[in-house]
Every structure is written in C-alpha cells, then in structure tokens.
Amino acid sequence: MPQLNPSPWLLILLFTWLVFLTIIxxxxxxxxxxxxxxxxxxxxxxxxSWVWPWY
Incomplete structure (x- = not known):
C-alpha cells in the first residue's frame, strides 16, 4: 500500500472540521x-373514583 503525504490531507481535514464547527x-x-x-x-x-357495586 503506498504511503500518502500527510501534509495536504491534514490541511483538508482541518479545513473540513473548521467548516463543520463554525459555519454549519x-x-x-x-x-x-x-x-x-x-x-x-x-x-x-x-x-x-368509580363507585361500582362489587358483590
């Protein structure tokens, strides 16, 4: 499995959470x-109360 460069994905993740927590x-x-x-x-x-004759 190829390794992804975390720098653009981390920025996208942070920006997404910023939108979720401030705008929405x-x-x-x-x-x-x-x-x-x-x-x-x-x-x-x-x-x-009910008055029923009980026999």
Missing part, C-alpha cells in the same frame, strides 16, 4: 419550528 451550526440552530409546544398546565385534573 449557526445555520442549523437558526431554524425555527412551526409547531412550538404549548406550555401545559402542571395542575393535575381532579378525578373521581
């Missing part, structure tokens, strides 16, 4: 979601 995250985080979940009431609804 703000673009992804800038999206807004159309269906934001509404805040739900934290109070539990009052439930009534």
């Amino acid at each position: 995250p703000p673009k992804i985080l800038g999206h807004t979601f159309p269906n934001d979940p509404a805040s739900q009431n934290t109070e539990k609804p009052k439930t009534e």
